[in-house]
Amino acid sequence: MKHFINLKDIPSKDLRKIIVDAKQRKKQRKKLNTLEPDKGSPLKDKMLIQMFEKVSSRTRISFYLAIKQLGGGTLTLRPNELHLGQGGETIADTAKLLSTYGDGFMLRTNEDKKIESFKKYLNIPIINGLSPSSHPTQVLSDIFTVEEIKKKPISKLKICWIGDSNNVLDSLIAASVKFSFRLSIGCPKKFAPGKDVKDWVSKNKKKIFIYHDLKKAATDADVIFSDKVISLNDKVNKKRKKQQFQKFKIKKEIFNYTKKNCIFLHCLPRGDEVEEDVFSGKNSHVWQQALNRVHVQKSILLYCFGKLR
Ligand code: CP
Numbered sequence: 001m002k003h004f005i006n007l008k009d010i011p012s013k014d015l016r017k018i019i020v021d022a023k024q025r026k027k028q029r030k031k032l033n034t035l036e037p038d039k040g041s042p043l044k045d046k047m048l049i050q051m052f053e054k055v056s057s058r059t060r061i062s063f064y065l066a067i068k069q070l071g072g073g074t075l076t077l078r079p080n081e082l083h084l085g086q087g088g089e090t091i092a093d094t095a096k097l098l099s100t101y102g103d104g105f106m107l108r109t110n111e112d113k114k115i116e117s118f119k120k121y122l123n124i125p126i127i128n129g130l131s132p133s134s135h136p137t138q139v140l141s142d143i144f145t146v147e148e149i150k151k152k153p154i155s156k157l158k159i160c161w162i163g164d165s166n167n168v169l170d171s172l173i174a175a176s177v178k179f180s181f182r183l184s185i186g187c188p189k190k191f192a193p194g195k196d197v198k199d200w201v202s203k204n205k206k207k208i209f210i211y212h213d214l215k216k217a218a219t220d221a222d223v224i225f226s227d228k229v230i231s232l233n234d235k236v237n238k239k240r241k242k243q244q245f246q247k248f249k250i251k252k253e254i255f256n257y258t259k260k261n262c263i264f265l266h267c268l269p270r271g272d273e274v275e276e277d278v279f280s281g282k283n284s285h286v287w288q289q290a291l292n293r294v295h296v297q298k299s300i301l302l303y304c305f306g307k308l309r
C-alpha cells in the first residue's frame with residue numbers, strides 16, 4: 001500500500017511514473033465527456049473518502065473528477081459532521097471505520113501530525129490534500145503543467161518562486177531535489193525558508209538559491225510561481241505581512257528580467273501578490289494549471305491503489 005504524504009518521501013522514479021501516466025491518460029481522453037470513465041475504468045467501484053478541515057475549491061472538485069474518471073466514486077466529509085472531535089471518537093477508531101467503508105482517504109488538515117496519526121491506523125492509502133507543511137498533489141501537478149507547456153523536462157528549466165515560505169514552496173523545494181531543477185526564491189529576509197528545509201536540501205547534496213530581491217530571483221527564469229502571502233493556517237498580523245511583501249508584488253515588469261517566453265503559474269486562490277495584467281496576461285497559464293490537477297491526481301490515485309501502469 002502506498003501513501004502520498006510528502007514529495008520528499010516518495011522516490012523520484014515513482015514521481016516520474018505518475019507524470020508519464022498522467023500525460024498518456026490526458027491524451028487518451030480528449031474526446032470523452034467530463035464524467036465518462038477512462039477506458040477499462042481502472043478504479044471501478046472504488047470509493048475515495050475526502051475530508052476537509054479547511055476550505056477548498058480546486059482540490060475538492062479535482063479529486064471528485066479524478067476518481068469518477070477512473071470509474072470510482074467519492075464521499076466528502078467535514079470534520080464537524082463526524083464523531084471525531086465532536087463526540088470524542090478517536091483518530092484510531094475513525095481510521096478503522098474509514099478503512100472499513102472506503103478504499104482511499106484524502107485529507108486536508110490543519111496539523112501535519114494528524115496525517116501521521118491516521119496513517120498509523122488506516123488500512124487504506126492516505127493522500128495529503130494540503131497540510132501546514134506541504135501541498136504535494138498541487139506541486140506534482142505543477143511539474144506536469146510546466147513540462148506540458150515548455151515541452152522539456154523540468155530539469156532543463158530555471159524555476160523561480162516569488163512569495164512566502166509556505167506549504168506550496170516546501171513541496172516545490174522537495175520537487176527541485178527529486179526532479180533536479182534549479183530553484184530560485186525571492187522573498188523578504190524574514191520569510192525565507194527555515195533551517196530544517198535548507199538542511200534537508202544540503203543533506204541531499206542539492207542547492208536552492210534564495211534572494212531578497214525580486215529582480216535577482218527572477219533573472220533568466222523560465223517559470224515564475226507565486227502563491228498568496230497569507231495562507232489558510234497563517235496566524236499573523238495580515239496587514240503587516242502584506243506590507244512586508246510590497247517589494248515582491250508581481251508586476252509585468254518582472255518579464256524584463258526573465259527569459260523571453262517565461263510563464264506565470266499560481267496554485268490559486270490568489271490575493272493581491274500579483275497584478276491583474278500578469279494574472280490574466282499572455283504569460284499566465286493558471287487555468288490550465290488548475291485543470292491539470294484532475295489528470296495528475298488520477299495517476300496519484302492509481303499509484304496509491306497499486307494500479308499505476
Ligand atoms: N490550489 C488549491 O489547492 O486550491 P483549493 O484550496 O481551492 O483546493
Ligand code: NVA
Nearest residue numbers: 166168227231232268
Ligand atoms: N499556501 C496556501 C495554498 C492554498 C492552496 C494555503 O495554505 O492557504
